[in-house]
Amino acid sequence: MKIASVIVDVPAKQTDKTFDYLIPDKWKDVIMPGMRVSVPFGSRQIQGFVTEMKSSSDFKKLKEITEPMDLTPVLTKELLMLGDWLTEHALCYKISAYQAMLPAALKAKYQKKLRITDGTVIGDLPKNLQPFFAERDFILWEEIVKKGLVPEFQKEVAKGTVEVIYEVKEKVKKKLVKHIYPLLSPETLAIEKEKLPPQASKQKEAIDYFIKNSEPIELRRFTAELGISSGTVKGLINKRILGEKMIEVYRNPYENRTFVKTEPLPLTEDQKKAIEPILSSIGNNEHEVFLLYGVTGSGKTEIYLQSIQKVIEEGKEAIVLVPEISLTPQMVTRFKGRFGDQVAVLHSGLSQGEKYDEWRKIQRKEVKVAVGARSAIFAPFENIGIIIIDEEHETSYKQEETPRYHARDVAIQRAKYYGCPVVLGSATPSLESFARAKKGVFHLLTLSNRMNNQALPTVEIVDMREELRAGNRSMFSRTLLEKLKDRLEKKEQTVLFLNKRGHSSFVMCRSCGYVLNCPHCDISLTYHRFNEQMKCHYCGYEQHVPVFCPECQSDHIRYFGTGTQKVEEELAKILPEARVIRMDVDTTSKKGAHERLLADFQEGKADILLGTQMIAKGLDFPNITLVGVLSADTMLHLPDFRSSEKTFQLLTQVSGRAGRHELEGEVVIQTYSPEHYSVELAGEQDYDRFYQKEMMIRKIHKYPPFYYISLVTVSHEQLMKVVSVTEKISTFLQSRLSNESIVLGPVASPIPRINNRYRYQCLIKYKREPELGKALKAVLDRYQQEIVSDGLQISIDLNPYILM
DNA sequence: AGCACGCCGACT
DNA sequence: GTCGGCGTGCTC
Numbered sequence: 001m002k003i004a005s006v007i008v009d010v011p012a013k014q015t016d017k018t019f020d021y022l023i024p025d026k027w028k029d030v031i032m033p034g035m036r037v038s039v040p041f042g043s044r045q046i047q048g049f050v051t052e053m054k055s056s057s058d059f060k061k062l063k064e065i066t067e068p069m070d071l072t073p074v075l076t077k078e079l080l081m082l083g084d085w086l087t088e089h090a091l092c093y094k095i096s097a098y099q100a101m102l103p104a105a106l107k108a109k110y111q112k113k114l115r116i117t118d119g120t121v122i123g124d125l126p127k128n129l130q131p132f133f134a135e136r137d138f139i140l141w142e143e144i145v146k147k148g149l150v151p152e153f154q155k156e157v158a159k160g161t162v163e164v165i166y167e168v169k170e171k172v173k174k175k176l177v178k179h180i181y182p183l184l185s186p187e188t189l190a191i192e193k194e195k196l197p198p199q200a201s202k203q204k205e206a207i208d209y210f211i212k213n214s215e216p217i218e219l220r221r222f223t224a225e226l227g228i229s230s231g232t233v234k235g236l237i238n239k240r241i242l243g244e245k246m247i248e249v250y251r252n253p254y255e256n257r258t259f260v261k262t263e264p265l266p267l268t269e270d271q272k273k274a275i276e277p278i279l280s281s282i283g284n285n286e287h288e289v290f291l292l293y294g295v296t297g298s299g300k301t302e303i304y305l306q307s308i309q310k311v312i313e314e315g316k317e318a319i320v321l322v323p324e325i326s327l328t329p330q331m332v333t334r335f336k337g338r339f340g341d342q343v344a345v346l347h348s349g350l351s352q353g354e355k356y357d358e359w360r361k362i363q364r365k366e367v368k369v370a371v372g373a374r375s376a377i378f379a380p381f382e383n384i385g386i387i388i389i390d391e392e393h394e395t396s397y398k399q400e401e402t403p404r405y406h407a408r409d410v411a412i413q414r415a416k417y418y419g420c421p422v423v424l425g426s427a428t429p430s431l432e433s434f435a436r437a438k439k440g441v442f443h444l445l446t447l448s449n450r451m452n453n454q455a456l457p458t459v460e461i462v463d464m465r466e467e468l469r470a471g472n473r474s475m476f477s478r479t480l481l482e483k484l485k486d487r488l489e490k491k492e493q494t495v496l497f498l499n500k501r502g503h504s505s506f507v508m509c510r511s512c513g514y515v516l517n518c519p520h521c522d523i524s525l526t527y528h529r530f531n532e533q534m535k536c537h538y539c540g541y542e543q544h545v546p547v548f549c550p551e552c553q554s555d556h557i558r559y560f561g562t563g564t565q566k567v568e569e570e571l572a573k574i575l576p577e578a579r580v581i582r583m584d585v586d587t588t589s590k591k592g593a594h595e596r597l598l599a600d601f602q603e604g605k606a607d608i609l610l611g612t613q614m615i616a617k618g619l620d621f622p623n624i625t626l627v628g629v630l631s632a633d634t635m636l637h638l639p640d641f642r643s644s645e646k647t648f649q650l651l652t653q654v655s656g657r658a659g660r661h662e663l664e665g666e667v668v669i670q671t672y673s674p675e676h677y678s679v680e681l682a683g684e685q686d687y688d689r690f691y692q693k694e695m696m697i698r699k700i701h702k703y704p705p706f707y708y709i710s711l712v713t714v715s716h717e718q719l720m721k722v723v724s725v726t727e728k729i730s731t732f733l734q735s736r737l738s739n740e741s742i743v744l745g746p747v748a749s750p751i752p753r754i755n756n757r758y759r760y761q762c763l764i765k766y767k768r769e770p771e772l773g774k775a776l777k778a779v780l781d782r783y784q785q786e787i788v789s790d791g792l793q794i795s796i797d798l799n800p801y802i803l804m
Numbered sequence: 805a806g807c808a809c810g811c812c813g814a815c816t
Numbered sequence: 817g818t819c820g821g822c823g824t825g826c827t828c
Contacts, residue, residue, distance in 0.1 A: 006828080010805050019828040042827040043807060059828050151820095789823075 003057050004031055004065060006048035007094045008041055009108055013784055016093045019048070020057040022064045031065065034073030034080055036106065038066040038168040045166035047108035049098050051080055069168070074102055074363070076382050078417055085413055090403035091776060091796050100403050101378035105172035105356035112141035113165045114153060120161045129156065138165070172353045176246040180233060181216035183243045192241050202232045207241065216247060250357040253350055257329075259336040264306050268299065274445040275303050281421040282310050282385055289412060291392075291437040292425040294447030295456065295685070296656025297620075300425045301331075303447075304388050305338050307423065312342070312368050316385025316420070321407055323394040324348055324373040329595045330620060335371050346372030346379075349591065374399060377407045377414070384418040387411045392424035392433060393649055395642075398801040406799065408433075427656060427687075428649040431698065434691055435705040450660075457627070457658040457665030459683040463674045464631075465513050468556075475570060480628050480668045487626050488578055488607055492663065494626040495619065496571075496610045497654045498564050499634040507534065508637070509549035510556040513672035515637045516546070524637035526750060535748075564610060567630065571608065583611035616653045622661035627654055632671035632679050639750055640803060641703045644678040648690050651682035702742060704799075707765040710772065711800040712779070713749060715759040715793045725792065726760040729779050733764060736775040741766035750803065757793070763803070772798075 005018035021039055023031050031037065031050060039048050040063050047069065075083070079101055086097040099107055115138050116122070122130050129152060132139045141164075144153050156162040182189055193207040205226055209217075223230055236242040267275065274292060281288045294300045308318040322331055324347060335343050344358040344367040361367045363380045370379035374397055377387070389397065389411060397407040408424065415422045424433055424442070437444035450456065462477040472478060487494050507527050508515045516525045516534050518541045525534035527545065535542050548555055564584045571580055581601050588594040594614070601609045602621050609615060629651060636647045651669060659665020671679050681690040699706050712733075714726045726746035734743045745762030752759055766772065776796050786792040 003828095008827080010827085012805060014825085015805080015827070021828060039828085041806095044805095044827090046805095057828075062828055 001053045001055050002028065003054050003062065004037070004050045005052040005054065006037060006039055006050055006065075007098065008039065008048040009046050009095055010041070011093045011095050013093075013780070016095070018051055020054075020059050020062055022062045023053075024064050027065065027068055031068050032073050033077065034075035036069035036074060036108075038069055039063070040066060043164075043166075044110075045168055046110070047168050049075060049080075049095070051094075069170070072363075074106060074380070076380055078382065078414070079378065079380060081417075082378075082410070082413060086403055086405055086410070088773065089409065089798065090405045091773070091780075091798065092403035096403050100375070100399075100405070103352070103356045103359045105170075105352050105359075107171055109169045109171045111167040111169055113138045113167065114141065114144065114157075114162050115165050117160060117163050124161050125156065126152065129153070172356050174248045175251055175353065175357070177249045178219045178244055179216040179247040180219050180222060180237070180242050180244050182210040182214055183240060186211045186214065189241065192239075200235075202226075202228045203236055206232060206236055210242070216245070218247075218249070219244065250361065251351070251354045252357075253345070253354045254332070254336070259333060259340065261340065262334070262337040264309060264338075265302055267302065267306070268449070268451060270447050270449055271299055271303055274447055275306060277443060277445065278303070278307050278386075278421055278423060279310050282307065282314065282316075285419040287416050287419050287421065289415075289422045289424065289436075289442045290445050291429055291433050291442045292423055292445045292447070293429055293434070293437070293687075294425065294427060295450060296427045296653065297450040297454065297660045298427070298447035299451045300390070300427075300447065301334055304390065304423065304425070305334070307386055307388070307421075308339070308369060311385030312339070314385055316368075316383045317365075317379075317381040318369045318385060319376060319379050319381065319387045319411075320369065320371045321376055321387075321389045321397065321411070322371065322373065323391050323396050329598070332371065335369060339369050342368040344370050344372075344379075346370060346376045348373060349594075374407045377410045384414060385420050386423065387415050387420065388423045388425065390425050392426045393428055393430040393645075395646070395801045398799075400802055402795075404797045404800070406801075428652045429687075431645060431691065431694060432705045435695065454659065454661075455664065456685050457655055457667045459655055459667040459669060459685065461632075461674050461679060461683045462668060462670045464670050464672050465511060468510055474574070475567060475630055475670075476574065477668070477670050480670065481574065483626055483666065483668060484575060484578070484608070484628070488575065490625075491607075492625040493601070493604070493606075493621065493623045494608045494628065495615060495624055495654070495657050496567070496608055496628045496630060497615060498567055498610065498612055498630045499632065499650065507545060508558060508672060509551065509554055510558050510672070511554035512549060512552040514549050514551040515673075516543075516550075524639060524643075526639050564612060567610060571610070578608050579606040580608045580610055581606040583609065583615055588614065613650075615657075616650055619657045620660055622663065624658055624660070625663045625665050627658040627665065627667045629654055629667070629669045629671075632669045632682075633673045633676065636673060636676060636678065641698070641701065642801070644676075644694055644697070647676075648678040648682045648687075648694075651679065652685060652687070655682065655685065702765050707742075707767055708769075708799060710764045710766075710776070711761055711797045711803060712745075712764070712776070713759055713761045713793075713795045713797070714746075715749075715757045715795075716791060717757055719758040721792070722758040722760045725783065725786075725794075726762055729794075730762045732779065732782075733762065733775055736771065736778075737764070737766065737769055741769055761803075 002023050004021050004023055006021055008015055008019055033050050033052055035050050037048050037050055038045060075098060083094060083097040087094050116133050122133055144150055153162060157164060189207050189211050193204050196203055206228060209226060237244055278290055292300055311318045332345055344361045346355060346358050362370050370376050389408060392408060399405050411422050433442060436442045460479060462479050467477050484494060518525055527534060532545050533542050534545055549557060564582055568580055568582050571578060581597050583597050600606060632651055636643050655667040658667055669683060673679055677693050712729060714722050716722045723746060730743050730745045742765040743762060746760045749759035749761050780794060783792055783794055
């Protein structure tokens, strides 16, 4: 076994295979599959992943591995296999799959340098180049590019006086912190202490500490806790009583937080019934996918916690996925509170180094639970006992860049390997999952009551067209305003939710709420400012922006969009006494701002929390008794077949923020489409009827979950090129696929031009198409040359969530 | 992705 | 005649 197969860090078609390398004797017992290695590749030095060990190779003249980059493999055997699976299911390169599974800190950083060759002295170089090596041995390649000296240095390289060096470097270093520790035994320390002069009281205190504790301690913590200076410590180090050394520490993003330990809560009858199958699946090492369908406030989290408890008791590990946006302290607190130091948290708010450290805690099995957003699904545990996906309907579980994977699919794949359950939790499951549960593919568990049997909040839907007719042009309906005033008086809190997505991309009549739809697709037309046209992004239908509403002839045609700032200003006008906290991308961009604002609101420092998507979920404050949705339908008319589903989910989630504790909750939903089933049924909080209705529509229009969809997007600088290539691809796919499948296109992308590149797409709807993967690969092969040399781009998304 | 190798135009 | 443009093809 002196040969290693390596996947090199070059994301390209031609290099998407293993390359064999000899393992030098000195690394013979060190190098293992799953490790990163530094290898020579062509004239460069690059990073690679060892996938396999073998004793012979078909390739004759093998190069040697330069050095390993890890002490232990960063990819387990299972993750290496998962990489293969990911490659197939997301049509990506192996290297991209591996990199997606690891923290960004492990991605290689390359440096190209120039060095004087051994035996050459500075005097041998041309005069103008000499200063570069006067004070150092190396000069960075970029530096000579900047100075335009490349040709001159190339001559030197040819002469052999200077050589090019390629270095593979680590991106993030492990954090080392100075620690001090006793050099002597406690007894000897006591003797040394007596020898000190009486006025050296601080030194004596320091020694006292080490008589009691012999473990190394961080210098900074030591001086702070004992209230002594580093000078005092230095003195003891000079006397050879204490020693100092650098010890690796984890960056701790929750350093200044304490978590109150919580105990398992008694479960309700509902909860007991729901958790029982999960626990038995854990106990029997059975892979099963559970869909935990529980209304907002029904206590899903406690079920997660107690399932994890069981997993830990069995000596196994748990992965919990939560949507990025709800990784609020609330969620972290609940997990840390129950499992303390056994939890690693991975989310985008952490620095690269912090993420790396949390990841390493998992890798070293120092924790038992990984809580995080999408990418935490790749947590390098090796004995997984459960995978939980909270708010499983959230679209953020689908990665929108290569590798375009869905965390739910990865979870199921991993759980199959470990023979463990997957729990998908939601108050508003995705149609895909609910349909699977109904078919019996997933095991449906239902929590139909809120804990302590609190009532769901009462919901009132306000027709904003009526408001307009009544002469109210403000963005607050009379009902909402009245209730807002009422809460202010009662000193209860309100959450105002503004749905900002879908900014002015659709056109609506303010008098009757009519929205222009495509006659062929039942999907709203998108407004194109540059030519004043309304366009359908699915079939290509186009028409001019109407001057009068086709329905009621009114000329109140408006483009839609209202910002949080505008709402805040208006609030200040009509309710000047109200204290408002605004939460949107602007106010939460700073690190920790999100948590700060929420904490302020919780502490009652404001009456109204005004925000976008980010406040829709996870909020669980007892004093919130009113939730207002300013415009329920902004998302409804996006050119997306899931827009009804998303609207329903969002409205239901937001409504669930009200009255979760003793006080009863009320919800006001303002809309221009009160009769739309997703608004109406969200108001009634009737998921089941929504499901029925939406499934019917999906069936008619041949969308998921009745059909699978895949999207091919072609882009190029020249419009003609894009159209003709997309045309050919469409025709080709049509010919390769069964008659049951539908190929739509070529059609311009919803965003028809990005960065001066035209974009066209082709949408494939199919039920069963085992050859689709092959056909799509054939497409990529066919256009390979043009992709490499002509700047053509073809992106393929199997099961896209954003059709743009 | 880089980079080397290789084959045609404008310079000393 | 050479220097250098970037088109092609390879990297264990």
